[in-house]
Every structure is written in structure tokens, then in C-alpha cells.
Amino acid sequence: MTDTARSRAILTTASRLFAEKGYGNATTSEIARAAGVAEGTLYHHFGSKDGIFLTLFDETIDGFLAGIEELLGRRTTGRETLAALARFLFDYVSRHQERYLILLRDFPVHLTVQQFAKGSPQREKLDRVTELFSRVLARGKADGTLELPFPVRETAEMLRGTFYGTTRLKMLGLIQAPFPRLGRMAESYWLKALASRRAPKTPRRTP
Template sequence: MKRDVILDTAARLFAERGFNNTPTSLLAKEAGVAEGTIFRHFRTKDDIFLTLINNVKNQLISDIEKYLEVRGPENALEKLESVIKSFYVFVKKNNMEFCLIFRDAPTRYGQRNDDVFLNIKEIYTYVTNYMKDAIDEGKAEGTIRADITSQEFADMLMSTMVGLVRAMHFGFIESSDDILKTVIESFSKLLTK
């Protein structure tokens, strides 16, 4: 229970103030626990950060799986559209948590084998692989052009989505379902015969 309160409070404070500007003394005060209690549950403040990133990753994967199960796409193009929509909706819904990824994560990992980096890469890889598989499936069923390079197109699509949600997060562009619709329509036109 206290562990969850610490995590919820840390997510809020890291989103509001940034990781570096949130001392564990403030975290303890805001969570209503002693500072020592934090370190009974987590080795370091970085361990709290890693746990939050890992939780975001696991929830995103779970939400995409649930969305696809409920929506039940009929063909590969619809599956691709569902993955794009579920990623977009998840990031919008979990803006506070993605603040950690967009703003603080790049300063929290130093090496490509760092746990924070690997968790964020796992999010990217998971979604990209789902897109690639949908493109491959569409090529096999004839709903997606055969001359498309599946991995490269999936990487381009995921990079576009990451850039889009990042730009919305920072307020460079206004969040809008019209933007999502335009992205889906544009990529659908590129993919279809």
C-alpha cells in the first residue's frame, strides 16, 4: 500500500517538477511517509523512476492487447489502425506518466544497456513489431502493397506517432482526434494499392 502511494506521488511530482527537482524529502512529505520508508521499498530514487517506466510499459502493452481484443479488427489494415489508435489514446490518457519518458528519461539513462533505456526501447519495439506484423499480414492478404518494406514502414510509422504525441505533450501542436484521423488516412493511402 505505501509502495503504491510512493509510486503515485513520485509520478505526480516527477511530472510536475522533474526528476532532478524532486528530492526524496519532498517525495516523503507529499506521500505522507518517512523518508526511510521510501528506501525500504526502493533502493534509490532511480529505482522508483525505473519502476514507474516499467509500469507504463506493462500497462501500455496490456491496454493495446485489450483494445485489439475488444475491437476485433477484421483485416491487417484495421489491425494497424487499431494499434495506432490505442497507442495514441494510451499516451493521451497517461500524459503524466509519459512526461517521465518525454522529459526525464533521456537524462536518466547513460548507456544503451541501462534498464530505463531498455524499458523504453521495449515499448517502441513492441508497438513497432505489432505494426510490422500487421503490414506483413496485409501484404499476404493483398490489402497492403507488396513493395512496402515492412520493418522500415513500421519504424517510420512509430517514429511519426512518437513525434506526434511528443509534440502534443510539449504543447507544440494541439491534441486533436482530427490529427490522428489524418495520420491514419495518410498512412493508409501510402500502404494500399
């Protein structure tokens, strides 16, 4: 469809410009020009500059959440799921760097803390990340493959912080190690910190 083609062109262009210059420094007229559409067309399709941003946000995080859910669907042990999670996370971000950069760099800054309300769909998606991390840990706790000296939820929050912070510093150029290495390190250290040293309660594969 022409419609989709134009929307897509706007999203692609905006994604690039946001990544290059930051959300605040990319102007709507610039995006329109680069996308080959009139400025009004931006507003016809997305309602506002924020609307473009939030569409990119949604698309990016949706794929991200789906990936984690897919891992959980495999029904491997908690330990194995955690290992797979570490590999997936850094791999996913590595493969979608541009989109992820925008999300990581620009999101919470321009939407003020207050505006970023608890009930918004975006906020719910962000909360869902911690929820999925929790499910991985809970599975390991249940099947005895993981050992947590702290509550599941709070450990999940810290785990997420590790991933988030490492990725963000990497994107900001403050970390030199390449993404694949970061993934392997995360897998190794997370397991050292969390894997049970005793034999699991249940057989290797959960039913």
C-alpha cells in the same frame, strides 16, 4: 494491504512530481514528504530513485503493450488493425498523459545511452513496441490490404517514429492540435500512405 497502499502513494506522488518538474528536479525528500512517508521508505520499496522511475515506466508501457496486443488478437485485416492502432495509440496516451509525459520526456535522458543497455528489461519492452508495429504491417502485407514499398521492419520504425514524435511534441507544447484530432489524422494519413489501392488478396476477414 498497508504495504501496497504506501507503495502506491509513493508511485502516485512521484508520478505527479516527475510530471510537474521533471525527473531531475524532483527530489527524493520532496517525494517522501508529499507522499507522507519517511525518505527511507522510498528506498525500502524501490531501492533507488531510478527504481521508482522504472516502476512507473514498467506500469505505463505494460498497459500500452497489452493494448496493442489486444488489437492484434482481434484478427481483423491488416488495414483495419492499422486503423485501429492509430486510434488506440493517441487515445491511450491522451488518457494517461501524466504517466506518458514522464516516460516520453524523462526516460532516455537521465539513463545515459550507454547505461540503457541492450539486454535490460526496459530496453526489451521498448523494442517490443516496434515488433508489434511490425506485426500489424506484416499482417496487412500478407492479406494484401497494405502495400509497402519498403521492408516491414523499417516501415514500422518510421510509423513508430511518427507516433512517438507527434506525441512528444504535443506533450512539450509544440503542437496545438488536440489528441483526438491527432488520432484521426494519423489514421487517415497512415492509410493513405500504406493501404493497398488494389483489391485485397484475401476476403475481408482473416480466418
